[in-house]
Amino acid sequence: MKLLFICAVFCSFHVSLANDLFKFIDISWGDGRGQMLNNNELLMLGLDRGSGSGFQSKNEYLFAKVQMHIKLVPGNSAGTVTTFFLTSKGEYHDEIDFEFLGNTSGNPYILHTNVFSQGVGNREMQFYLWFDPTADFHTYTIFWNTQHIVFYVDEIPIREFKNFEDKGVSFPQYQAMRLHSSLWEADDWATRGGLEKIDWSQAPFRAYYKNFSEDGCFWFNGYSSCTPNSNSWLWANFDYEYAKKSQMKWAQDNYMIYNYCQDTKRFPQGFPLECYLNTY
Numbered sequence: 001m002k003l004l005f006i007c008a009v010f011c012s013f014h015v016s017l018a019n020d021l022f023k024f025i026d027i028s029w030g031d032g033r034g035q036m037l038n039n040n041e042l043l044m045l046g047l048d049r050g051s052g053s054g055f056q057s058k059n060e061y062l063f064a065k066v067q068m069h070i071k072l073v074p075g076n077s078a079g080t081v082t083t084f085f086l087t088s089k090g091e092y093h094d095e096i097d098f099e100f101l102g103n104t105s106g107n108p109y110i111l112h113t114n115v116f117s118q119g120v121g122n123r124e125m126q127f128y129l130w131f132d133p134t135a136d137f138h139t140y141t142i143f144w145n146t147q148h149i150v151f152y153v154d155e156i157p158i159r160e161f162k163n164f165e166d167k168g169v170s171f172p173q174y175q176a177m178r179l180h181s182s183l184w185e186a187d188d189w190a191t192r193g194g195l196e197k198i199d200w201s202q203a204p205f206r207a208y209y210k211n212f213s214e215d216g217c218f219w220f221n222g223y224s225s226c227t228p229n230s231n232s233w234l235w236a237n238f239d240y241e242y243a244k245k246s247q248m249k250w251a252q253d254n255y256m257i258y259n260y261c262q263d264t265k266r267f268p269q270g271f272p273l274e275c276y277l278n279t280y
């Protein structure tokens with residue numbers, strides 16, 4: 001691997017668990033619809049007829065564990081999408097996505113996930129959640145190291161995308177990514193495939209964020225600098241961890257509603273290669 005991990009004496013990072021979101025995050029668009037509240041401990045994104053809004057991390061990462069507590073738009077959120085994702089720039093970009101598709105009151109959100117490497121996505125997996133994500137804050141984590149990408153919800157792994165690059169599946173590991181999050185309108189596809197339109201009389205729609213944490217390798221000017229703490233997880237995989245695998249099995253058996261690796265209509269000629277390499 002052509003990566004340079006530098007963490008010499010001058011390396012002064014620590015795992016950042018801080019309540020001051022302003023240290024880590026910039027509100028990037030939305031003309032005032034995104035705001036930091038309560039001494040920057042709480043971030044609110046808003047969506048109305050005029051625009052949605054979004055924020056991004058100040059740092060870029062080349063392998064990271066990023067986590068945030070999110071409370072989604074309550075009530076009739078049909079047609080709204082709240083996102084939380086890492087992405088690199090450019091045409092052959094890498095991306096790791098959480099997208100929360102709203103619904104009419106009392107009907108379940110869909111948690112939509114995807115992984116792009118070198119510009120290629122089409123790796124959607126979707127889930128219902130085992131709780132009401134609008135009633136309280138829950139923890140959503142993107143874990144991205146040299147061995148795999150894992151999506152966690154409240155510390156439960158729901159999806160793993162392994163590094164099978166040695167078997168010919170490209171894996172995000174050469175491009176730095178930044179965290180982005182947004183609240184926007186997507187009523188042409190989000191809810192029941194676009195059947196439920198957004199109800200603007202409910203606007204402004206609002207999602208709340210707090211307690212951001214980031215750890216890993218930070219990317220500055222072409223160099224990657226890893227926190228001392230990240231040594232403990234940068235090379236780890238959970239192939240042999242029975243507890244994590246059984247939690248993931250629980251989430252997938254009970255809450256997964258779509259898996260591209262099972263969609264024969266969409267891939268009549270055969271599934272993407274990684275679908276055959278996952279052996280559990």
Ligand SMILES: *[C@@H]1O[C@H](CO)[C@@H](O)[C@H](O)[C@H]1NC(C)=O
Binds near residue numbers: 101108110192193
């Ligand atoms: C919305 O609710 C309907 C009915 O329960 C369900 O079929 C659908 O999966 C839910 N979620 C979205 C985002 O459409």
Ligand SMILES: *[C@@H]1O[C@H](CO)[C@@H](O)[C@H](O)[C@H]1NC(C)=O
Binds near residue numbers: 017067211213
């Ligand atoms: C913030 O998140 C960390 C884990 O990232 C957790 O240990 C801590 O309890 C959380 N704090 C609050 C106030 O929720």
